Amino acid sequence: MNFIERIGASLIGTGRQAKSVLALFFDTIYWLVAGPFKNKFAKPDSIFSQMVFTGAGSFLIAAFVSFFTGIVIAMQSAYQLSRFGANIYVAPMVAVGLARELAPVLTALVVAGRVGAAIAAELGTMKVTEQIEALETMALNPIRFLVVPRFLALLIMLPCLTVMADLIGIFGGFLVGVFNLRLDPYRYITFSFKFMQWKDVWTGLIKSVVFAITISMVGCYTGLKTKGGAEGVGKATTLSVVTSFILIILFDCILTGLFYFTQK
């Protein structure tokens, strides 16, 4: 195979994979929407346990990341802004930067590493130990039974985590502003929220919804496609995290562009 053929082959392969992931996504939506009417919705307790794992379980690490990110942006922007004596603008810089960009993306990356990997590993192990097949033989659809709870849990919990990351990050910046830059706490807070608009928050949340779909679909797809024992599970887990990371960054760029160019 020459170089161009190789590129072509890998493009076709990627296209096929993308098509399969989309098919999985539509199946998931089907079970999500049609499931309740057929009296075949995902089990509430399995949705709940997935939500606890995804949300409550990721809270500390997501909080840690956003808290220190808030501190770092505050210091980095103060470094620039103090030259103009515009220290107070650290406040909106931190708030808007977090809400629009950093909180959704960093939280998604953390969750992709933690939850996406766990999904791929768990479903992958179930696949190689015939558990997925056992479900199918029992006339239990694996998408309804395994994918829908994980999808829902991420869809609900990732935006929640993002909102908390917004607030915690702002608090981190606030600490720098008040204790290092000697800004008035009340003024810091009012400035933060004066410049931050609703649009900043909801564009961030739209991003986190897209990331949630990405993480859950990539994790479930790689998990369900696992082949070849323990090595296969390891590969699936790695593939899931790497793919999620790339797609998160890619979708972030696309969405940011979309929001940027469509503003009036």
Add this chain to the structure above:
Amino acid sequence: MEREIIIKAENVVKKFGDRVVLNGISLDVYKGETFVIMGGSGCGKSTFLRHLIGALKPDSGKVALLGKDLSALNEDELDAVKRKIGMSFQSSALFDSMTVGENVALPLKEHARLDRSVIDIVVKMKLELVGLRGFEDLMPSQLSGGMRKRIGLARAIAMDPEIVFYDEPTAGLDPIVSGVIDKLILDLSKKLAITSVVVTHDMKSVFSIADRIAMLYEGRVLEVGTPDEIRKSSNQMVRQFVSGSPDGPIKFFQQKDDYLEQLMK
């Protein structure tokens, strides 16, 4: 008396890429019998089993279960058929995240509208059948391989299926546990009048459980018959397989001729 055919495979062909795995298999299984499918590794017996349970679709030919052509059914109808069959997996395939009791209860909870207390009783009965009552609250990881197989069996019969499929039920088990599993398969067929289809290459268990045996080789049926007929078979390949002899028409080393060439290259 004409016996009722419960599984009918007609000329089933399956290819994975260029490799022909099943090359036109036709078989009938009668209601209530224990039917053993045997053959060497890679002869397509596990693949064939997956066609019988509707997990794989044949490229051509058809499989009918309980009188219904599987490839002609829609998803709901296929599910209805699947509820009447049970499968015991080679690796037992218990759900790691659930206790033994929950594993056995799962198909009941999902498909039967039964009260929680009734399900508990059914679970106890099924575990009693496999001799593991009282293990409800253990996790699968706390059990030995043989116990897991038996729990998998209890789960397979939870819905009182008409047919139970066994994929290598005695593989990797010690002789005593293998004997226990064989006895269980026989007991279940007799007590519950279940049709059993067993895929195995364990000769001892083949001859102790089978009513009829089919021998597969390279995706084809070599011979079908009762254990006595198989023992007295005139087919050299069947004889070689039954006796486990390394010499015979079934070659272990496939390309003897170019061995020297490859060495000298």
